[in-house]
Amino acid sequence: MKNHYPYIKKQDPKVYKALEGEETRQAEGLELIPSENYVSMAVREANASALTNKYSEGYPGRRYYGGQEFTDDVEMLAIERAKKLFGAGFANVQPHAGAPANIGMYFALLEPGDTVLGMDLSHGGHLTHGHPVTYLTKIFNFVRYKMKNIETGEIDYDEMRAVAKAAKPKIILAGYSAYPRELDYEKFVSIAREVGAYAVMDVAHIAGLIAGRAVKNPFDYGFDVMTTTTHKTLRGPRGGMILTREDAAIAKKIDKAIFPGLQGGPLMHNIAAKAVCFGEALSPKFRTYAKQILKNAKAMEKVFKDNDIRMITGGTSNHLILADVYGSLGVSGKEAEQVLDEVGITLNKNAIADDVRGPMDPSGIRFGTPAITTRGFKEKECARVAELMVETLNQRANKKTLKRIREDIRKMSKKMPIPESFV
Ligand SMILES: Cc1ncc(COP(=O)(O)O)c(C=O)c1O
Incomplete structure (x- = not known):
């Protein structure tokens, strides 16, 4: 069998055993978890690169540490590729994962006490869309929409409009972890415009399908913001990202919310791996x-x-x-x-x-x-x-x-x- 980890093998047999075990498990079984994927060796190389040694708090061209000539290149590549992939005006590629991307998005767009209208969690929404076990519910108020018909998946848009009018959310949040259908984006955006809310979609699960033009792109329907992970259908390293349709005032708020609002130094090796993944996703093969x-x-x-x-x-x-x-x-x-x-x-x-x-x-x-x-x-x-x-x-x-x-x-x-x- 291929020796994937020669240094760990020599230095730390216990960790080596677990890593080799996982290599074999993945090689000899079939992965059907819909939020998992297999990344390329190029993505793995970037993720294990020398950039793991580097601190780069801040953003390209405005960092708090020296030695940034290569980190800036890598982050700019990731940003430009992400914008091209999703037709976005702005991208923040620093969120460490999908949850911090969502939390950063809330911090950028909301004040404590503001309301979010999101999908009922038992109907497919994610924990970060306002599950009572998260601290988010201590800061913000979450109200819900649901499916009208579980057998067809049709969302109850009339109920959504009624709840939106009554609760006056600042964000109408589309997106899901366990919903097998496409949403009616025009309806989401029109209800958001009616009540003066941001239309945001958490595309974590379907980012690769959007990038690969296999499903609709919410930005084409007027959504203001998309949050995502980079490791599911997009087939990149574990990580998160926030995109906006236009490079508007909210873009600046998002940068501030992620750093210094929520996170410290970005994981530059992970951002390099995102850049490699986005490069792959821009190819016709994707x-x-x-x-x-x-x-x-x-x-x-x-x-x-x-x-x-x-x-x-x-x-x-x-x-x-x-x-x-x-x-x-x-x-x-x-x-x-x-x-x-x-x-x-x-x-x-x-x-x-x-x-x-x-x-x-x-x-x-x-x-x-x-x-x-x-x-x-x-x-x-x-x-x-x-x-x-x-x-x-x-x-x-x-x-x-x-x-x-x-x-x-x-x-x-x-x-x-x-x-x-x-x-
Ligand atoms: C829709 C959605 N948003 C956010 C997340 C959170 O992502 P992470 O596990 O990378 O924090 C997930 C994870 O499954 C998800 O499905």
Whole structure:
């Protein structure tokens, strides 16, 4: 096997063992967690580069430390590429992850006590969209919109308008972690304009699909701000970013909110890796990749439909599927996650809309196609994976069948290894 970590191997066998274990786990299993992906070796190199040694508080051309001639180049490359990818007027590439990107965005656009109208968390919104367990709810007020129809995924835009008129939010927040459909961006923007709110979208999950022109770009519909992670469909290093449609006054507020408002020194190695990832995402090949993610999700949807497994919103129009395995097969989300892990398929248990079960053992599983599409899987292979998933769930007590499926998955993984380069 390839020796990925020669220095760690020599110096720290315990850490080496864990890292090699993870390399093998990723190589020999299939990653279906819709927020995960496999990055190129170029992204990994940048992330492990000498820039990890460098402090560069501030922004290009205005730093608080010397020795910035290369950090400035790298950050400017990341910014310019991000703007081009998303048709943005401004980009801040410093957020360490998606959560700080959202927190920085709130700090830039809100005063304490202001209101945000976001998606109900049980209908697909993210923790940082105002879950009571976060400190955000001690500072800001969060009100909600929901799906009108769980079987189609249609959002209740009338309710959204009514809540917006009553609560007068400063931000109307679109975006989600577990919603398999596209939103009606015109409606979001028109309601935001009606009540004088910013239209913001957290595109963490679908950033790669937007960059690859496989789904609509919220900026084309008048959204003011987008926040995102860089590590999901966008296939970059773990990280965050904030973009605005225009290089307006809010851009300056966003820079101030991230540094010095929220973070200290930027992770320059991570920003270099973002620049490399954005370079890859600007290539024509990335557009083919993004479109294939959707086709592959449709192929998996068909198998679930054919097997009468209920999917929230009836299926998918993006990269992910949320399946009600408890309602359809009598297997809980936790049990499903565990048995699928056993056969080498990684995904996550997930609450479904208006779940009757608790969050630690909910009714659903969430899975998606970004990572296996990176591996080169097409519709045929994805349908086969979905069939193996259904067989695993139905035969969960049959150890012999599970063993056979584990071998099938290992063979598929070996046949289609994780690529080292995408250009
Ligand atoms: C929609 C959305 N926003 C924000 C985040 C937070 O990102 P991070 O885990 O990088 O902080 C996630 C993570 O899953 C997400 O799905």
